[in-house]
Amino acid sequence: MSSKEHLIRFLEELTQELRESENTDESIYRTIRRFRVFSPFLDDEFEYRLHSIEKKIDSLIDRPVASCRMASSDGERVTELMMGHGPLERAKGVKYLSDWMNSPTEITIADPYFIKNSGSIPEADYKNSLQGLLPLSLKKIELFIGPRTQKYHKASIATWFNQLCTTRGIQLEVFHQEEVHDRVWLRDGGDALVVGTSFNGLGNKCAFLLNLDAADTASFNAELSRIRAEYTCSNQV
Known part of the structure; x- marks a missing residue:
């Protein structure tokens, strides 16, 4: 039944x-x-x-509420920015980076492909977007990038970037290494932003830009300190 x-x-x-x-x-x-x-x-x-x-x-x-490790500071959005493909998406990503940095005196960029132009955008556009991104308040740039001997080192961009820092009076510290894979930007040694692609790759593919929480930022900074102690620092890319 x-x-x-x-x-x-x-x-x-x-x-x-x-x-x-x-x-x-x-x-x-x-x-x-x-x-x-x-x-x-x-x-x-x-x-x-x-x-x-x-x-x-x-x-x-x-039950205690555990915050999502990938959530934004307001706890309401999983991502801070989702970029798509194309020039408009690249411009959106560059603007987001610029707004996020605000007016720091020091930035740290961990990006193994930072000084490479993949060819997807004209080299002049790459240089202009990078130059416009760096705030006038900037006094120091610290880079964790790949070795000069690797294929992703772009000599013409490297020379231009070195001259840009000299002209603007920006202290440049560069660590050529192969230990950092993910792309992370830090402002004044504190807040960190995970960038889902290299600067040259913004707008090439879908990518996320996410704020890193305090605990992971501290862990990442600890790894950077170890790399500083183990690698030679250069004043040129």
């Missing part, structure tokens, strides 16, 4: 019993209580399950 048929039979029997019983509240209640089987559960089982559900809901309410 299906649950539906069982319930119909139960209600028919209950109705018949009520019709034949004394017409008082107490007698009606006694009649209902005698029909203890309620599809698909017994009365006690039904009450037990309700009680279990209430306990589970209470435990969920009392």
